[in-house]
Amino acid sequence: MRVSPLVLALVGLLLFLTPFLVLQEQSYVTIDDNLEAEFAIPYLLVQQGVALDQHPAVELPAVMNGLPRNAARSGLSVTVGLFELLPPWGVYLLQQALVRLLGLLGMYALLRRHWLSGPHHKFTAAALALCWATLPLYSMYGVSVLGQAGLLLAFLELRQGTRRWWPWLIVAAFPFWTIFAFVGPFVLTALGVLTLYDWRRTGRLPVRLVAGVLLLLGAYLVVEWPLFNSILIAKQFVPHRLEFDMRQITPMGLGAGLRSAGQFFFMGQYHASRFLRLAGLLAVGVVLLRTPAGQRLTQLWRFGWWLLVLLGLAVFSGFYPQMVAVVQPKFPALGAFNFGRFHYLTPLLWFVVLALALRQLPGRWQAGLLGVQLLVGVSMNPEWLNNLRELAGRPNPHEPNYAAYVAQPLFKDVEQTIRQQTGLRPAQYRVACLGFPPAVAQLNNFYTLDSYQNNYPLPYKHAFRPLIAGELAKSPVLRTYFDAWGNRCFLFSAELGKDFRVGAFQHRVVQDFTFDTSTFRKLTGRYVLSAARLARPARSGLRPVGVFSRPDAYWRIYLYEVIQ
Structure with a gap:
């Protein structure tokens, strides 16, 4: 009995996901910009009962003394909804599986309907869809990247005049599981260009395409209305992003721009799937070499404009920070939103390009190039590689798994010690974290003054700065890091630098920690949770309360209380 190539691709995806299914809470989950930034807030929105409360006055009390609710994700996000159903680690694993499954099905349908529609291309389409579904990506962004295949299929169907209902459903659903700031404006721009191209080519307004674009925009307005309203209309708060200074946080000059453009072209960017574009370039090269000399120019033109578009997007993204730096002194608001994220479209x-090349090659070449793409994708997927190490019993000591990172039993010990000594529950005091991301404390239901936030009120940044001013004065690098960027509104130590993940095995000791206790008290802070031992806590206005460690936790936590 012959097995469908799509079934084989689904089996391949299941094998890819098997380490997550076996390890479950012991799975490695990407930490940087993911567990430390994107994961805790949806959890807290649900835990504190404000996921669907979009009133301008509502705040998230566990973060930064009351983070405006509308600075966080929409409650209509599928990701937020999953936190209503499952524990956090279960949400991550289920979202990982669903995002990749939908990516595979969307890519397979796109290829079979358009570029690889022949009967002899079923295996190629299924294998390429599997390559797509196993790319390294931030699954907490939902279908922002992998879902683009299904969205493109829907618009191509609308372009052809289909009267079916499902393309409209895909278009309307896409905003509910994506991050608008990462893909919304750029997908809408690309679709707008396609609409204008068809209008110019045919001389008639492509009504269905226009309706599709308007539907997509309308759905985004519904999903993200609280954010749009709070920033653009009601102006609920002034975002800290207005103080972004590209001149300080981005390397300047022609060489830096070219290096960045080369990175975008050949590798992409890690938020939007970072993988070597080797298979696509090889496939185009093989096609050109196999083409008779008299037809090579035509073939080159066929692929050349695709590569020119990709090169143009890479150059734009590579030089975008420098372009902003030039005009930012006159238009400070330009630094608040990154219009250079067109690179989110480039994986698709x-x-x-790879599909267009593969359909012109014989089977052996197709198999070889598909193997290259699959190998590149999985070998550059840090989650998959680290989970293989977990299964082999040789985990990376600097990349803890989810359970060790969140360390719930350890932080339960900290919470119980505070309650036994003071009778206070977490909601009745505030903490700040040194040497580890505040998201860890947030996932353990502590109320933190510090956080990693892509958007928060600028006045809070100004109020927090005196707390760490002494340490910033010791380190020009940290001073620029906070003043010119500031998404990581953290406790800093010049001795630790940018080491925001001090493991218990490192036994780090901070000899001189400059800490403004008056500002800490003004912000209603009471405890400092530190992953590094303070050699002289009294000089910092702190007294030691306890030391906490467990063999299954990545951290050793030193608990300090501010001296009243």
């Missing part, structure tokens, strides 16, 4: 464009 590279796969389209």
Whole structure:
């Protein structure tokens, strides 16, 4: 009995996901910009009962003394909804599986309907869809990247005049599981360009395409209305992003721009799937070499404009920070939103190039190039590689798994010690964290003064700065890091630098920690949770309360209380 190539691709995806299914809470989950930034807030929105409360006055009390609710994700996000159903680690694993499954099905349908529609291309389409579904990505962003295949399919169907209902459903659903700031404006721009192209080519307004774009925009307005309203209309708060200074946080000059553009072209960017574009370039090269000399120019033009578009996007993204730096002194608001994120579209464009090349090659070449793409994708996927190490019993000591990172039993010990000594529950005091991300404390239901936030009120940044001013004065690097960027509104130590993940095995000791206790008290702070031992806590206005460690936790936590 012959097995469908799509079934084989689904089995391949299941094998790819098997380490997560076996390890479950002991799975490695990407930490940087993910567990430390994107994970805790949806959890807290649900835990504190404000996920669907969009009133301008509502705040998230556990973060930064009351983070405006509308600075966080929409309660209509599928990701937030999953936290209503499952524990946090279960949400991550289920979202990982669903995002990749939908990515595989969307890419397979796109290829079979358009570029690889022949009967002899079933295996190629299924294998390429599997390559797409196993790319390294931030699954907490939902279908922002992998879902683009299904969205493109929907718009191509609308372009052809289909009267079916499902393309409209895909278009309307896309905003509910994506991050608008990462893909919304750029997908809408690309679709707008396609609409204008068809209008110019045919001389008639493509009504269905226009309706699809308006539906997508309308759905985003519904999902993200609280954010749009709070920033653009009601102006609920002034975002800290207005103080972004590209001149300080981005390397300047022609060489830096070219290096960045080369990175975007050949590798992409890690938030939007970072993988070597080797298979696509090889496939185009093989096609050109196999083409008779008299037809090579035509073939070159066929692929050349795709590569020129990709190169243009890479150059734009590579030089975008420098372009902003030039005009930012006159228009400070330009630094608040990154209009250079067109690179989120490039993984899909590279796969389209690869598909167009594969359909012109014989089977052995197809198999070899698909193998290259699959190998590149999984070998550059840090989650998959680290989970293989977990299964082999040789975990990376600097990359803890989810359970060790969140360390719930350890932080339960900390909470119980505070309650036994003071009778206070976490909601009745505030903490700040040194040497580890505040998201860890947030996932353990502590109320933190510090946090990693892409958007928070600028006045809070100004109020927090005196707390760490002494340490910033010791380190120009940290001073620029906070003043010119500031998404990591953390406790800093010049001795620790940018080491925000001090493991218990490192036994780090901070000899001189400059800490403004008056500002800490003004912000209603009471405890400092530190992953590094303070050699002289009294000089910092702190007294030691206890030391906490467990063999299954990544951290050793030193608990300090501010001296009243």
